[in-house]
Amino acid sequence: NAGVTQTPKFRVLKTGQSMTLLCAQDMNHEYMYWYRQDPGMGLRLIHYSVGEGTTAKGEVPDGYNVSRLKKQNFLLGLESAAPSQTSVYFCASSLWTTYEQYFGPGTRLTVT
């Protein structure tokens, strides 16, 4: 089992560029989440999905879009990157909401 994987691991973007972060899990989990982690702010939920074909907004959704076309994949898109989106992005999955979340290794994104 690979668990939760994320690609890419690092990325540098210029302001206004777009990109997609990919999260994949092989544990047949229903729930998937995207977080960002900034110094002094803790982990903040961007978007989440309660199953294939569904998405919902989290605490800080502005500037991001997501899609869950397949149960095992959860994509996070930045249409027009801004320096405020410089962060470490974590994907997580869980079997159900009341179960622990398993995290991916993170993507470090820098927007210049």
Added chain:
Amino acid sequence: EDKVVQSPLSLVVHEGDTVTLNCSYEVTNFRSLLWYKQEKKAPTFLFMLTSSGIEKKSGRLSSILDKKELFSILNITATQTGDSAVYLCAVIAPNFGNEKLTFGTGTRLTIIP
């Protein structure tokens, strides 16, 4: 707005010491509290606590929840350098039919050999 507060923000102790990390919360419709350990990369799950007063234990780590006073503590005894990490506390609470995790900002624990 749901809130999770951890203290202290950072802690430096010597190997072999015992440490206690604190997590207090203010959430509507609390369901569970989780502790994670984050070293250089992804947080890894330690404990999930749902009931008050029942200690969860794993080796030198233990945790307990007090739902009346709205806090949890994480104890680490006989600390080792491998315990150096950021410890995150998170609370699960219902949110319009779904449930979400609210994280605290973490306690950075450094163990000096």
